[in-house]
Amino acid sequence: MKRKHAYAVFVLCAATAIALPAQTFTTLHRFCNQGGQCANGERPWAGLVQATDGNLYGTTLNGGAEACDYGCGTVFKITPSGALTTIYSFCSQGLPCADGEDPSGVLVQASDGDFYGTTQGGGASDACAFGCGTVFKITPGGVLTTLYTFCSLGPPCTDGEGPNAGLVQATNGDFYGTTYGYSYCCGTVFRITPSGTLTTLHTFSGGDDGASPWAGLVQAANGDLYGTTALGGDDGGTIFRITPGGTLTTLYMFDYGGQPYAALVQAANGDLYGTTLYGGAKGGGTVFKISPSGTLTYLYSFCSRSACLDGFEPATGLVQATDGNLYGTTELGGSDNSGTIFRITPGGTLTTLLSFDGRDGQTPLAPLVQATNGNLYGTVQYGGSYAACFYGCGTVFRLSVGLGPFVDPQPASGKVGAVVEILGTDLTGVTSVTFNGTPAVIESSSSSASAITTTVPAGATSGRIQVVTSSGALSSNVPFRVLP
Secondary structure, eight states: OOBOOOOOOOOOOOOOOEEOTTOEEEEEEETTTTOTTOTTOBOOOSOOEEOTTSOEEEEESBOSSTTBTTOOOEEEEEOTTOOEEEEEETTTTOTTOTTOBOOOSOOEEOTTSOEEEEESBOSSOOSSTTOOOEEEEEOTTOOEEEEEETTTTOTTOTTOOOOOSOOEEOTTSOEEEEEOOSSSSSOEEEEEOTTOOEEEEEEOOSSTTOBOOOSOOEEOTTSOEEEEESBOBTTTBEEEEEOTTOOEEEEEEOOTTOOOOSOOEEOTTSOEEEEESSOSTTSSOEEEEEOTTSOEEEEEETTOSGGGTTOBOOOSOOEEOTTSOEEEEESBOTTTTSOEEEEEOTTSOEEEEEEOOSTTOBOOOSOOEEOTTSOEEEEESBOSOOSSOTTOOOEEEEEEOSOOOOBEEESSEEOTTOEEEEEOSOOTTOOEEEETTEEEOEEEEOTTSSEEEEEOOTTOOSBOEEEEETTEEEEBSSOBEEOO
């Protein structure tokens, strides 16, 4: 018997995508474009991550294996030019989906080269109607290992239930994440080792500490982790700080109608930036910044323009691009109420870059990512092909806003002697690598010229990494932090 899923339905419109003249928008892939059971995936809920092989990897919430009415979800890779390959289909061994189902969080490529992620449902526990969720790792070639099944100890799921967001690998090598807590109240923050040992660090009470963290965490420059809860606090959700050891501090409580559903991002100026789904002057959501110590400033209220042409309800977080600006999406609003892509300066000046149409996608729910070629990439859960999905099966897109290539250090911090993989688009003929001016030794390079490996040199200080190639010099998108 096929498993049924809750399937969110929105009132959506289709028209023509409108972009500013100085940019280029390209739909790279339309899911389920062959009709049928959507073996290549359907509804990409999460964003993308660029890997050391130069490709982008992501997940779809539905599609894939037929054990679920709408499919149980997939993991895919897509080249920067748009060639997509499905590398894993969840619940491919049949019910009860011990390998997980419905992945909705962004993947993270760890220092070991594998990807780590979560699924909302599935797993070995039968304490939840459709499974309590899992943590998994998967190789770039598609070999999946289930590391942990939530609610392993049975109700009331003291180890958590329903991880909607992805993981972050902290500087100590462990992964940190959140669970939403669908059936058993208020959710958790957890730590899990690469081998699968899970520790619950905090259980939310629904009071001042918040409830139901929908988004994942970010590790800030001070070593602490920051996150949001969609509920609790003053009934509008919270922003919190938690140490790697598990001490949680509520930094800010939103009034009723705020509800931050997205993760935070730390900008180059040290402040953290985020969005609320609702609230603001017009009730259409906001962009805010908050200092690491908890001083919050609202930067923009959506639906400030007539007919919400500037967007409505930003459900996703932001990304700071190499031009210093922050980029994000709204799930509704724009010229046809199908969502927008926007740019906002750190000071709060917003520009609507694009209004989605039906064929190019609608209702974006995932954050953007800037690839090392300078372009922005993202996913849209609806729109695209309508052959098999009433509202469309979703798309992957690329947006070029004229930003040049750069290099991306993985990780973005480390001690002297630590191994660092530096991602780039074309790293052929590398002649030198420097950490804030201190020369480093090139250990190896990938066969695809998309990554080089080095170590943090003695005497290095925090600052930008520079890679000199046969084509010129490339700077890192973020300052590299040299840890004591």
